[in-house]
Amino acid sequence: MNPSAAKRILTYLLLALAAAAFLLPLLWMVSVSLKPTREVFRPDPLPAHPTLDAYRAVIGVSVGQDTATTGDRAVERGAFNYVLYARNTLIITVLSLIGMLLSSSIAAYGFARLNFPGRNLMFAICLATMMIPFPVIMVPTYMIFKYLGWIGTFRPLWAPAWFGSAFNIFLLRQFFLGLPRELEESAMLDGCSRWGCFWRIMLPLSKPALAVVALFHCLAVWNDLIGPLIYLSHQDQFTLALGLQFLQSRSGDTPWNQLLAASTLIVLPVVILFLFAQRTFIRGIATTGLKG
Amino acid sequence: MRPARHSLFTGLLWTAPWWLGFLLLLAGPMVISLYISFCDYPLLQPPVFVGLANYQQLVHDAVFHKAVWNTVIYASTAIPVGTVLAVLLAILLNQRVRGQAFFRACIFVPTIVPLVAAGVVWMWMMNPEYGLLSTSLRTVGVAQPPLWLESPRWAMVSLVLVSLWFIGSPVVIYLAGLQEIPEELYEAAKLDGASASRQLWHVTLPGISPVILFNVIMGIITSWQVFALPYMMWRTRPGPDRVTYFYTMYLFDNAFNYLKMGYASALAWVQFLIILALTGLVFLLSRRTVHYRGL
Numbered sequence: 284m285n286p287s288a289a290k291r292i293l294t295y296l297l298l299a300l301a302a303a304a305f306l307l308p309l310l311w312m313v314s315v316s317l318k319p320t321r322e323v324f325r326p327d328p329l330p331a332h333p334t335l336d337a338y339r340a341v342i343g344v345s346v347g348q349d350t351a352t353t354g355d356r357a358v359e360r361g362a363f364n365y366v367l368y369a370r371n372t373l374i375i376t377v378l379s380l381i382g383m384l385l386s387s388s389i390a391a392y393g394f395a396r397l398n399f400p401g402r403n404l405m406f407a408i409c410l411a412t413m414m415i416p417f418p419v420i421m422v423p424t425y426m427i428f429k430y431l432g433w434i435g436t437f438r439p440l441w442a443p444a445w446f447g448s449a450f451n452i453f454l455l456r457q458f459f460l461g462l463p464r465e466l467e468e469s470a471m472l473d474g475c476s477r478w479g480c481f482w483r484i485m486l487p488l489s490k491p492a493l494a495v496v497a498l499f500h501c502l503a504v505w506n507d508l509i510g511p512l513i514y515l516s517h518q519d520q521f522t523l524a525l526g527l528q529f530l531q532s533r534s535g536d537t538p539w540n541q542l543l544a545a546s547t548l549i550v551l552p553v554v555i556l557f558l559f560a561q562r563t564f565i566r567g568i569a570t571t572g573l574k575g
Numbered sequence: 576m577r578p579a580r581h582s583l584f585t586g587l588l589w590t591a592p593w594w595l596g597f598l599l600l601l602a603g604p605m606v607i608s609l610y611i612s613f614c615d616y617p618l619l620q621p622p623v624f625v626g627l628a629n630y631q632q633l634v635h636d637a638v639f640h641k642a643v644w645n646t647v648i649y650a651s652t653a654i655p656v657g658t659v660l661a662v663l664l665a666i667l668l669n670q671r672v673r674g675q676a677f678f679r680a681c682i683f684v685p686t687i688v689p690l691v692a693a694g695v696v697w698m699w700m701m702n703p704e705y706g707l708l709s710t711s712l713r714t715v716g717v718a719q720p721p722l723w724l725e726s727p728r729w730a731m732v733s734l735v736l737v738s739l740w741f742i743g744s745p746v747v748i749y750l751a752g753l754q755e756i757p758e759e760l761y762e763a764a765k766l767d768g769a770s771a772s773r774q775l776w777h778v779t780l781p782g783i784s785p786v787i788l789f790n791v792i793m794g795i796i797t798s799w800q801v802f803a804l805p806y807m808m809w810r811t812r813p814g815p816d817r818v819t820y821f822y823t824m825y826l827f828d829n830a831f832n833y834l835k836m837g838y839a840s841a842l843a844w845v846q847f848l849i850i851l852a853l854t855g856l857v858f859l860l861s862r863r864t865v866h867y868r869g870l
Contacts, residue, residue, distance in 0.1 A: 294670050301664060302681035305740065309684070311707055312696045324705045386592030393593075399586025409593055412601055416800055416850060418826050418843040422611060422836050423604035446596025477585075506689045508803040513831060524691045528807060531695055539699055546692040553687045561680065564687070568744050569751035 309550065316544035323539050337544035341365055341530075362533065363541075365548050367519060368526040375440045375522065376504045382445030383500050384493060390447050391455035392481050396467070406456075412449045417509070425513060439514040440507075440522075444500070451496045454570070458492035459485060495567035498560055505553060523549050612840035622837065629841035639842070641817055642825040648731060649821065650798040653738045654791060661742050661790070665749035666779070679750075686743035694807025697737045698724065724808060730819045734805060738798075745790045752786035753779070784865040788857070795853050799846060802827065822846055 315323060316337050318330040325331075343364030394406050428439040466488075467480040475483070486493070511525040521529065527545050530537055557564060587594070612629055614622035633639050668679050685693070700706050701723035712720040721729040760778045769777065780787075802823040809819050826846065830839035 291672070294667065294672055297667055298670075298672065298674075298678045301667065302678050305681050305685055305743075307707070308696050308700050308740065309688070311700065315699065326705070326710050386596075390590045390593040393586060393589025397581040397586050397589055399581045400583050402586055405590065405594065408597070412597065414796075414851070414854070415601065415605070416796070416843070416847055418800070418823060418839075419608055419847045420601060420604040421826075421843065422830055422840050423607035424600065425830075426607070426836075427599075427604070443596070443600055445592070446600060447592045449593070452593055502687060506691075506803075508691055508806070509827070524689055527691045527695065528810075531691075531698075531807065532810060542695050543699060546695045549692045550688050553689065554684065557680075557684060557687055564683070565679075565747055568747045 312543045312550070313547055315540055316547045318540050320538045320540055337538070337540040338548070340541050341545040341548065343367055362537070363526055363530045363545055364519075365523070365526075365545065368521050368523045371437070371520055372505060372522040372524075375437050376501055378437070379441035379444035379504060380497060380500055382441065383447065383451065384497060386445055386447035387451035387496060388455050388486065388489070388493065389481070391452045391459055392485060394452065395456045395459035396464075409449050409452060413453075421513070428514065434514060435516045435520070436514075437520070440504075440510050451500070454496060455489065455492055457570075458489055462488055491563070491566070494560070494563045495570075498556070498563055499567055501556075502553065505549075608840045608843060611837050612844050614837045616835075616837040616840075618834045618836050625837070629838050630845075632838065633841065633845065638817075638820075638825060642820055642822050645731070645818060645820060646799060646801070646822040649734065649801060650795065652731070653735045653798055654794040656735060657739060657742055657745070657794065658787060658791060660739060661745040662749055662780075662783070662787070664742065664746045665753055666775075668746065669750055669753045679747075682746055683743040685740045690803040691807055693737065693740065694804055697733075697740070698808055701733055727818050730809070734801075734808070734819060737804060737808075738801075745793075748786055748790060749783055752783040756782035781866045784861075785867055788861045788865050791857055792854055795857065796850055799823075799850050799853075 311328075314329055317333045317335070318325075319332055319334050319336060322330060322332065341363045343366045394402065394409070424439075425434075428434055431438075433439050433442075462485065466484055467475075470480055470484055471477075506524060507522070508524045508528060511522045512528070515521060515525060518529070527542075527549060530545060531542055611622055613624060613626060615625045615628070616622035664682060668675065668682065672678075688696075701708055703709055703720070703722045703725060706723070708723065709720040721732075723729050723733045756779065760782070761774060764774045764778050800823050801821050805819045805821055806824060806827075822842075823846075826839050826842045829835045829842060
């Protein structure tokens, strides 16, 4: 065998090994979630009698009766309610996403296209704020929302997004700077206002950058544990992340197939999103790393 | 054509979302937090100024020392191991092979898995009795596989292992960095008779050194704030000898379980200063080793 063929085979072998190592936990998760409770502790890689009972138990629509065939009991009423938690998470995602996109792009346009005194200093401060860790502002932010009477509502989780985020402002500003000024200049000669330039010319051209911002914002909301943990108190307000943490903290009471079914239901939408928007994901991460 | 100057008013109007948020949700809270860190503030009563008492208490707080130590151990294992693995994976994924896109997607998918779900999945993977790791180790002849999360010796190793599962984002960033290295450099190295390992050392690594610096700094910032994963994986049990009790967890407990808002704020400021100092140190150390092309 010549050395280059050996190198190719080794490359494929390593790639296959790495791919398997990274995917296996997820495949294992799906497999166990499809097992009936009495099969959970068997080492078989695939369920012998695949069933959706674990999903039925956590999805919350038909908080079920005992199923005689598998011995599965539904999660105790209200312990995990996927439909309700997904609805809560979606409400927070949508309300914060609208604010995040609007505010970040407006501020980014200001930094990219307007030449006003103090702009560079302000932008430098904006960049520097990315370094500030969340715990430093955690306590006062809690006090502010407590003062406003917002504890136990969704508001602390979406309202801050309406002020944009330093990182997204930076990302959009870089994108705006890459667009030719001539488009706006000719539009303004035709009597288009600043706002018109921004709304009708820049934003439509910025869809790829806005998609990156939107995608990562949705992921962050979907992923957030510490925010809901601090601000939400009633179980019917839980987000998916907090709900799963709660379900798991009753560990011992909740069978593993149900925990993993709940996990699968939380991972699934994100994986589907990834399959549709793979390029946006990769581009987003690559640009943040190289320009950041 | 020079762009027209705009008035400060117009500029402030457009950038209002940012500076309003900066004042109300960042600068304001930071000032408050700094003040509270000098106070005794049990949340239900008004804060009482106590000077440096909170900071002095840190010096004698054994749990604080433990949390700092754990975080140092975690950061100084997860960052170097993660960096080496990410660079190697990026080089591997940069090879021109069939199915390249598929392999890249496999490495990347775990990074989008929400941390809480990852916590559940890995608790199951690392179950000492039935988890995939222990059962596979037994089949290859390891009679006594580690107890993973339950063992004081292996708990930290387990968390570092799980952190490596999320290596996809740095890998993607390294990949982009690798693709920016001009092909001519490799050609020149080959003409000079450089072996593959010398090319790696003298062309590839210097080429991606700015990216390594970026990822190491991101690693410092995130690992000093590690919270969701250990909170998921050990919260319900005390955790073996508290080896996985981290800085942000102690901070969170002080704020929202013991309601010691003043002490929690002092902890937060110390954490901020540690992160700043470490980042500054890494920048200083990197001056000689990081190569910026065309700058």
